[in-house]
Amino acid sequence: MNESRQRGVGRDPGPERHRGAVTLRREAIPLATADQRLLDSRTRGDWKTRDAWRALRILSEFVEGFDTLADLPPAVSVFGSARSKPDSPECILAEELGARLARAGYAVITGGGPGVMExxxxxxxxxxxxxxxxxxxxxxxxxxxxxxxxxIDFRYFFARKTMFVKYAQAFVVLPGGFGTLDELFEALTLVQTGKVTRFPVVLMGEAYWGGLVDWLRDTLAADGKIGSADLELIVVTDDVDAAVRHIVEADAALAAEHESVQETAIAQTEAAQESPARGRGER
Structure with missing residues (x-):
């Protein structure tokens, strides 16, 4: 028997990648991701034979996400750098935020990685x-x-990003890099264009985000590229309680608005039903 086996020493698993239900290790890991292969225009010759199957795979990711998250309680998506150290100010803030959101009755959705997400x-x-x-x-x-x-492990960014928005009542964005900025500006674009309504976007880390907010105000808004009201879509704070309170209040306002709309619709329906009855009584 091999000496390493006798000692109970197994083979080093090496690098590992998860692709849905599939786990890949070592040489089985492809050099390109599914997103790279989908978006690389140099492989256009493959479209007729492969992209139809890719469409089914993309559909399966949406089905898996919708089915898995359909019964999720009210939730908040939290974004931030995977590179942040556990003792960094943003990680300490993120941990406090996660606890406070949980106590307020919200599930916490992240990208599932290390750093701020963890x-x-x-x-x-x-x-x-x-x-x-x-x-x-x-x-x-x-x-x-x-x-x-x-x-849930996703192959495609766009399927994953849909889940971040669809199943969340708000975004909280802590210090991060390109991925964090991508999620931030996608959320702001969806709110600005009315694709989602009453969707709070909170930036935590005043010192980190201050320069960006100044640029939005002094360059974009000043030059008319965004409206002054668009700046009100963002709340910047270092106070966890203030961030959660803003989310809870926005959630309550939207619920009250929906209830008011429903009550108005019911009243209009009842009035329409009573009107013909009165007409028949008069005859």
């Missing part, structure tokens, strides 16, 4: 809330952090 998931889990991680296939595999209760 801190937010940890805070929610330790406070007794539900932690959700929406992972993504990347060339540098991050994996789902240990504090996630419910995880």
């Amino acid at each position: 801190a937010a998931n940890r805070g929610a889990t330790e406070a007794g809330g539900l932690s959700v991680g929406l992972g993504i296939e990347l060339p540098f595999e991050q994996g789902i952090n240990e504090w996630v209760d419910l995880a």
Whole structure:
């Protein structure tokens, strides 16, 4: 018997990538991700034979996401850098935020990775809330952090981003890089264009985001590229309680608005039903 086996020493699993239900290790890991292969125009010759099947795979990701998250309680999506260290100010803030959101009755949705995402998931889990991680296939595999209760691995960014918005009542954005900025500006665009309504966007880290907010105000708004009212779509704070209070109040306002609309519709229906009855009584 091999000496390493006798000692109970197994083979080093090496790098690992998850692709839906499939786990790939070592040489089985492809050099390109599914997103790269889909968006690379140089492989246009493959479209007629492969893209029809890709469409089914994309559809399956939406079906899997919708089916898995359909019964999710009210939730907040939290974004931030995967590179942040556990003792960094943003990770400490994210952990406190996750706990506070859980105590307010919200599930916490993150990208499921390390750094700020892990801190937010940890805070929610330790406070007794539900932690959700929406992972993504990347060339540098991050994996789902240990504090996630419910995880989905996506191949395609656009399917994953739909889930971040569809199943959340708000976004909270902590310091991060390109991916964080991508999620931030997509959310702002959806709110600005009315694709989602009453969707709070909170930036946490006043010192980090201050320069960006100044640029939005002094350059974009001043030059007429956005309206002054668009700046009101963002709340910037370092206060966790203020961030959660803003989300809760926006949620309550939207619920009250929906209730008012329903009551008005019911009243109009009842009035329309009574009107013909009165007419018949008069005859």
